[in-house]
Amino acid sequence: MSTSAAPTASAPTAGRFAPLRNDSFLRACWRQATDHTPLWLMRQAGRYLPEYCATRARAGSFMGLATNTAYATEVTLQPLERYPLDAAILFSDILTVPDAMGLGLSFAQGEGPRFASPVRDEAAVAALQVPDLDRLRYVFDAVTSIRHALQGRVPLIGFSGSPWTQACYMVEGKGSDDYRLVKTLMYSRPDLMHRILQVNADAVAAYLNAQIEAGAQAVMIFDSWGGVLADGAFQAFSLAYTARVLAQLKREHEGVAIPRIVFTKGGGLWLDEMAGLDCEVLGLDWTVNLGRARAQVGGAVGGPGKALQGNIDPNVLFAAPEQIAREAARVLDSFGTPHTDPLTSGPTHIFNLGHGISQYTPPEHVAALVEAVHSHSRRLRQR
Amino acid sequence: MSTSAAPTASAPTAGRFAPLRNDSFLRACWRQATDHTPLWLMRQAGRYLPEYCATRARAGSFMGLATNTAYATEVTLQPLERYPLDAAILFSDILTVPDAMGLGLSFAQGEGPRFASPVRDEAAVAALQVPDLDRLRYVFDAVTSIRHALQGRVPLIGFSGSPWTQACYMVEGKGSDDYRLVKTLMYSRPDLMHRILQVNADAVAAYLNAQIEAGAQAVMIFDSWGGVLADGAFQAFSLAYTARVLAQLKREHEGVAIPRIVFTKGGGLWLDEMAGLDCEVLGLDWTVNLGRARAQVGGAVGGPGKALQGNIDPNVLFAAPEQIAREAARVLDSFGTPHTDPLTSGPTHIFNLGHGISQYTPPEHVAALVEAVHSHSRRLRQR
Numbered sequence: 001m002s003t004s005a006a007p008t009a010s011a012p013t014a015g016r017f018a019p020l021r022n023d024s025f026l027r028a029c030w031r032q033a034t035d036h037t038p039l040w041l042m043r044q045a046g047r048y049l050p051e052y053c054a055t056r057a058r059a060g061s062f063m064g065l066a067t068n069t070a071y072a073t074e075v076t077l078q079p080l081e082r083y084p085l086d087a088a089i090l091f092s093d094i095l096t097v098p099d100a101m102g103l104g105l106s107f108a109q110g111e112g113p114r115f116a117s118p119v120r121d122e123a124a125v126a127a128l129q130v131p132d133l134d135r136l137r138y139v140f141d142a143v144t145s146i147r148h149a150l151q152g153r154v155p156l157i158g159f160s161g162s163p164w165t166q167a168c169y170m171v172e173g174k175g176s177d178d179y180r181l182v183k184t185l186m187y188s189r190p191d192l193m194h195r196i197l198q199v200n201a202d203a204v205a206a207y208l209n210a211q212i213e214a215g216a217q218a219v220m221i222f223d224s225w226g227g228v229l230a231d232g233a234f235q236a237f238s239l240a241y242t243a244r245v246l247a248q249l250k251r252e253h254e255g256v257a258i259p260r261i262v263f264t265k266g267g268g269l270w271l272d273e274m275a276g277l278d279c280e281v282l283g284l285d286w287t288v289n290l291g292r293a294r295a296q297v298g299g300a301v302g303g304p305g306k307a308l309q310g311n312i313d314p315n316v317l318f319a320a321p322e323q324i325a326r327e328a329a330r331v332l333d334s335f336g337t338p339h340t341d342p343l344t345s346g347p348t349h350i351f352n353l354g355h356g357i358s359q360y361t362p363p364e365h366v367a368a369l370v371e372a373v374h375s376h377s378r379r380l381r382q383r
Numbered sequence: 384m385s386t387s388a389a390p391t392a393s394a395p396t397a398g399r400f401a402p403l404r405n406d407s408f409l410r411a412c413w414r415q416a417t418d419h420t421p422l423w424l425m426r427q428a429g430r431y432l433p434e435y436c437a438t439r440a441r442a443g444s445f446m447g448l449a450t451n452t453a454y455a456t457e458v459t460l461q462p463l464e465r466y467p468l469d470a471a472i473l474f475s476d477i478l479t480v481p482d483a484m485g486l487g488l489s490f491a492q493g494e495g496p497r498f499a500s501p502v503r504d505e506a507a508v509a510a511l512q513v514p515d516l517d518r519l520r521y522v523f524d525a526v527t528s529i530r531h532a533l534q535g536r537v538p539l540i541g542f543s544g545s546p547w548t549q550a551c552y553m554v555e556g557k558g559s560d561d562y563r564l565v566k567t568l569m570y571s572r573p574d575l576m577h578r579i580l581q582v583n584a585d586a587v588a589a590y591l592n593a594q595i596e597a598g599a600q601a602v603m604i605f606d607s608w609g610g611v612l613a614d615g616a617f618q619a620f621s622l623a624y625t626a627r628v629l630a631q632l633k634r635e636h637e638g639v640a641i642p643r644i645v646f647t648k649g650g651g652l653w654l655d656e657m658a659g660l661d662c663e664v665l666g667l668d669w670t671v672n673l674g675r676a677r678a679q680v681g682g683a684v685g686g687p688g689k690a691l692q693g694n695i696d697p698n699v700l701f702a703a704p705e706q707i708a709r710e711a712a713r714v715l716d717s718f719g720t721p722h723t724d725p726l727t728s729g730p731t732h733i734f735n736l737g738h739g740i741s742q743y744t745p746p747e748h749v750a751a752l753v754e755a756v757h758s759h760s761r762r763l764r765q766r
Contacts, residue, residue: 177560178741183698187706230669230696230737232713268652269670286613287652313613315566323570330615354613358561 016254017215018152025087026155028338029218029259029280031299031307031345037332037377038086039370040157043356044079045091049363051078062107066092072142073149080153082363083370087154087218090146090211092139094161094222097203098170100131111174118173120181125192130203133210140214147215157261158216160207162223163200163241170196179228186237193237201241205248212253220261220283221245227266227285234270239277246278261309265355271296275306284310286354290335294347301339301346308335309350312369317361321368328372337380351377399637400598401535408470409538411721412601412642412663414682414690414728420715420760421469422753423540426739427462428474432746434461445490449475455525456532463536465746466753470537470601473529473594475522477544477605480586481553483514494557501556503564508575513586516593523597530598540644541599543590545606546583546624553579562611569620580624588631595636603644603666604628610649610668617653622660629661644692648738654679658689667693669737673718677730684722684729691718692733695752700744704751711755720763734760 020026024038046052055075059065066072076091095113099105104116119125133140147156161169169175171182186193208219226238242262252258263283267274274282275297284293288311299305316327332351339346351373357366403409407421429435438458442448449455459474478496482488487499502508516523530539544552552558554565569576591602609621625645632643646666650657657665658680667676671694682688699710715734722729734756740749 178698180698180701180741180743183696184701187696187699187702187710227670230694231672232717233696234670266649266670269672287610287617287649289614289652311613313566313570313616315561315563316570318563318567319570327570334614358563360563 017147020152020155022086022154028348028350029307031348033340033342036374037349037351039351039373040085040087041357042353045075046357047359048357048361049078067138069141069145073145076146077149083367087157088150089157090143095166095169096136096139097207098166100135101128103170113169114174119170122192125195128196128199130199130206133206136207140210143211143214143216155217157218157220158211159220159222160204162221163197163204164238165223165225166200167196168225197241201244205245209250212250212258218259223264226264239273243277281307281309284308286311286313294335298347302344305347307348309352311354314353314355314357317365324365324368325372328369329376332376332380337383340381400530403535403538405469405537411731411733412690414731416723416725419757420732420734422734422756423468423470424740425736428458429740430742431740431744432461450521452524452528456528459529460532466750470540471533472540473526473542478549478552479519479522480590481549483518484511486553496552497557502553505575508578511579511582513582513589516589519590523593526594526597526599538600540601540603541594542603542605543587545604546580546587547621548606548608549583550579551608576620584624584627588628592633595633595641601642606647609647622656626660664690664692667691669694669696677718681730685727688730690731692735694737697736697738697740700748707748707751708755711752712759715759715763720766723764
């Protein structure tokens with residue numbers, strides 16, 4: 001998409017929210033030049049922050065936090081108070097949609113998500129349907145509340161789990177290290193798996209559209225478990241349903257175009273196929289060489305292509321600040337100098353982790369990373 | 384390596400063991416034509432077999448099983464009694480070498496491996512050294528015993544964990560889902576990590592050479608955790624040390640060449656770089672498209688290249704037999720018709736799972752897989 005055709009981030013927004021002051025993230029999504037490489041961190045509002053843990057303790061549980069507008073707003077803004085990040089992301093979970101379908105999501109202390117009613121037989125599959133969006137009202141209320149609280153500081157990203165990733169949890173009932181139950185269903189009853197994925201895709205599309213209407217300025221689909229699929233199965237059971245979501249998403253809201261990000265963890269082998277998705281940005285994990293990915297899907301100056309987001313190993317944040325700076329520079333250098341011509345579009349990079357930040361991360365190390373990315377990426381543009 | 388230059392599997396062996404009756408696996412390793420696609424299954428001697436569980440119960444523990452020559456021989460042969468597999472693999476573990484270094488390996492019931500003395504500080508790293516191979520005598524005794532028991536039915540594969548994969552367990556002390564400790568060491572003290580990997584590589588090389596001398600007819604390096612590394616780190620901390628092992632391996636024993644297999648789970652993105660390894664076969668997990676891998680590294684007829692091993696998702700074995708047959712055919716077809724000219728070498732495929740077989744696999748489903756691979760791969764050659 002050329003710059004001139006796309007409504008830009010700096011287009012006037014309707015008066016509901018304050019005008020955006022830092023549009024570097026949105027510009028990079030549209031493959032427009034920025035003076036530094038924008039960055040945000042997956043799971044940036046999380047347990048590594050003591051202030052997050054304090055709010056969560058007040059809320060009593062993860063879902064108590066996510067379903068309360070004031071708390072969700074508070075924790076979403078916490079990392080922005082500490083670090084000059086270039087985007088905020090809604091505090092929520094990738095599994096809110098199946099929860100709204102009635103599967104009963106909970107998070108036991110120290111464990112991952114768990115569904116009280118996993119989907120494992122034909123009757124359970126048949127009973128699935130796109131949930132009443134009123135059951136997700138707490139998410140849309142949080143989006144609007146966060147937009148107001150941000151006062152135009154940085155854009156707000158909305159998100160959802162992908163149809164496949166949600167299905168993994170819906171069938172397994174919790175995290176898994178072998179995906180035996182969901183893959184057994186997939187290989188033995190592909191018809192049932194396709195039905196689950198159709199419902200999920202339509203529900204995710206409606207959910208993301210409602211987030212956009214509530215104020216999300218970009219949306220991201222987390223395909224956290226796409227990478228566990230075999231070649232062939234990935235295309236049929238993950239990619240096809242991500243595409244089904246994208247086909248239903250609103251392109252713009254109140255005159256402003258809404259960029260769409262797709263992140264498949266472990267999806268580097270399918271990058272050429274993901275380049276065909278109708279989205280603006282592809283998220284990459286740390287196994288991917290950014291220079292090679294740029295050559296594959298980043299596009300030429302003035303031509304079409306995907307912006308790339310990623311991809312430092314979150315474990316780098318356990319090293320000392322000077323080593324963090326060195327590794328951040330290595331990631332930025334592997335992408336190379338981003339597009340700098342303000343008059344056209346070209347290859348751009350949004351810095352991020354290759355996966356969510358660890359709860360054990362020292363918060364001051366995050367400050368070192370943010371500083372290193374901003375300063376090194378400015379230097380890169382002056383070469 | 385051209386066929387004429389390589390001592391072949393059918394070369395006369397020294398009189399110690401019975402002559403080999405099924406050399407399809409070794410021929411495929413050397414990129415020589417076979418009348419069917421040979422197959423074996425990672426972890427084929429394992430908990431999915433009731434007879435294995437019975438022997439393990441008699442042995443009292445996993446290490447009790449692995450360290451007893453008679454038991455190790457018995458369980459290695461069990462899957463061959465049930466299925467017409469084309470290779471046997473030593474029953475052992477990828478972590479015997481660090482155990483022999485004195486780290487104290489154990490397997491709690493229902494859990495993975497655990498080291499009593501993980502390697503986490505400078506002193507522990509400095510104390511590491513290549514172990515006295517006498518402490519691994521039980522492995523070499525098992526290899527010789529299995530060779531005798533096989534009576535030339537199929538070749539025997541010896542193996543080891545890769546330097547990096549062993550290091551993961553040595554530092555973490557057990558399996559991990561984030562590799563935080565080992566990556567913290569790697570990013571903050573790369574000097575210590577390189578020292579661990581040097582010791583591991585030299586130990587693994589000596590260990591595999593002793594297996595070859597004891598009777599192993601092929602050797603495989605399992606880099607089970609190479610795929611968790613970032614691009615750049617994989618090359619420096621995994622691939623370089625796999626190469627260091629390979630450089631030290633015996634090329635032949637008693638006039639017979641010994642093929643070498645390298646399997647990096649999650650390594651599909653680095654296939655071009657792995658093509659540069661001094662080994663004959665590359666193992667692939669299920670995320671890799673075999674046709675694309677063949678084009679990348681399989682080589683041309685008469686030219687150099689790697690044989691490919693893999694790569695069906697073990698979870699396919701939970702579907703019904705007819706679905707297993709369909710998925711097996713899909714994997715064979717994705718590789719395409721293998722090389723068939725007996726006068727020269729060319730692209731070959733060794734069928735396997737993309738990772739170890741699940742303990743929950745119904746044994747009769749394995750029979751369906753073996754039958755499907757043998758029959759469909761014969762049909763493929765007649766097209």
